[in-house]
Amino acid sequence: MQNKKKFFTDIIKNTLAYGIYMVALHIFMMPFLSKKLDPEINAQFILYIMISNIITISLGNELGILHQILTGREMGKRTLPDIRYALNVTSIVLSIFMFVTLIILRFSLIASLILSFTAVLTNFRLFIVCYLQLRMDFKAIITGNILFLCGVILSLIFLNYVVLIFWLPIFLAEIFSALFYRYSAGEFFVIKPGKTGEFRKVVKEYFELISSTLLTTIPNYADKIxxxxxxxxxxxNAYYAGSVISNLLFVIINPINGVILAWLSKYNISDAKTIINNHIKVNFIIIVLVFCLNIPAIYLMTRFLYKKYLSIVLTIIIPLALNSTFSIASSLLRMVYLRYLALNRIKFFNLIHLACFVLFSVFGSKYFGVAGFAFGAAFSKFVLWLLYLYSLLKVRKA
Structure with a gap:
């Protein structure tokens, strides 16, 4: 791989950027709200976070990934008007969907309006981060996430000493980061949204990514829902508390994923068999290391951040560790799959994953409670990992 030193430097920078965001969300905001809010209201806010993540990852993040993929095919510049147009349309659709959903879930009118707008800002942020990753502008990503952290901290101080408004931290944090990212990616907004001759192809591939990602993120977040x-x-609340370490481990994994795809796309690395072979070897090492680190990490993080739920978390610590391990392993394999194999096959993997999740988690919860639910969710993640592994092994042997 070209310029290995720069490659690993980019991973470190992206990890730092993502780590700042995750610390803001999972070390400061969510534990604070868990202590201050009634369990029912806190569960309601967690529900919003999960729904927002499912939709914004599938729309904003995948649009950014599509731009990276198109750039790897030397179609990036000429399809930018299509990308800009798609971003505008998804923002409108997202705002309407989130508002209606929150009203149905009995959020207040003001909270529904504010949180719907916040989801649009999240969608914008996820796209711009992918856009900046492709340009290797990790300094801007780090700065944007520092501003996100500042928004959270300022809000928590206000909530602690003035009045408890549960939506304020996420709203103010997204405002701060969105304003900066708008400035940092100014050249993108010079391009007028429109439809080029490649529009239909762009939309087709975008829907392929959306459908496959929805089928991935729904099980990722639906376990909590x-x-x-x-x-x-x-x-x-207890299950979410036990899952915190999984979210924090993606401080390392998501930046690696983003940089891997950006490098494979930007520098057009075509030696598929070598890349796949090395990636699979590393993947097995990661599985062992992550699982061994997960169990003590889950215990310590729950004890530190969500102590009142520790007794429940201890009963499901093994399946939580397995779920996190294979979630990380499958996400790493997916990045290489996205670069070298057909996108439309991913949705079939995710359909199998989703079917396994629904079947085993619902069955497990009915007969074995939260432990059965957790083992069912972990098994479905293992199945997804096997599907990616099998497909990549076939390419390696071809």
Whole structure:
């Protein structure tokens, strides 16, 4: 790979940027709200976070990934008007969808309006981060996430000493970062949104990515969503608390994923067999290391941040560790798959993943409670990892 030193430097910079964001969300904001809010209101806010993440990752983040993929095919510049147009349309659709959803979930009118707008800002941020990654502008990403952290901290100080408004931290944080990212990616906004001759092809591939990502992110977040109707708000809070370490581990994994795809796209690395072979070897090492680190990490983080839920988390610590491990392993394999194999096959993997998740988690919760639910979710993640591994092994042997 060209310029290995720069490659690893980019990973470190991107890890720092993503780490700042995750610390703001999972070390400061969510534990603070968990302590201050009633379990029912906190569970409601967690539900919003999960729904927003599912939609914005599938729309904004995947649009940014599509731009990276198109750039790798030397189509990036001429399809920018299409990308800009798609970003505008998804923002409108997202705002309407989130507002209606939050009203149905019995959020207040003001909270529904504010949080719908916040979701649009999140969608914008996720796209711009991918855009800046492709330009290797990690300094801008780091600065934007520092501003996100500042927004969270200022809000928490206000909430602690003045009045408790549960949506203020996420809203102010997204405002701060969005304003900066708008400035940092100014050249993107010079381009007028429109439809080029490649528009239909862009839309087709975008929908392929959206559908496959929805089928990935729904099980990733739906485990927390489904805990609420199946096991109640206390179990949702406990399950979310135990999942914090999984989210924090993506401080390392997501930046690696982003840089891997950006490098494979920008520098057009075509030696697929060598890349796949090395990636699979590293993947097995990562599985062992992550699982061994996960168990003590889950215990310590829960004890430190969510102590009142520790007794429940201890009963599901093994499946939580397995879920996190194979979630990380499959996400790493997916990046190489995205670069070298057909995108439309991913949706079939994710359909199998989703079917396994629904079947085993619902069955497990019915007969074994939260432990059965957690093992069912972990098994579905293992199945997804096997599907990616099998497909890449076939390419390696071809």
């Amino acid at each position: 489904m805990v609420l109707p199946l096991l109640g708000d206390v179990m949702l």
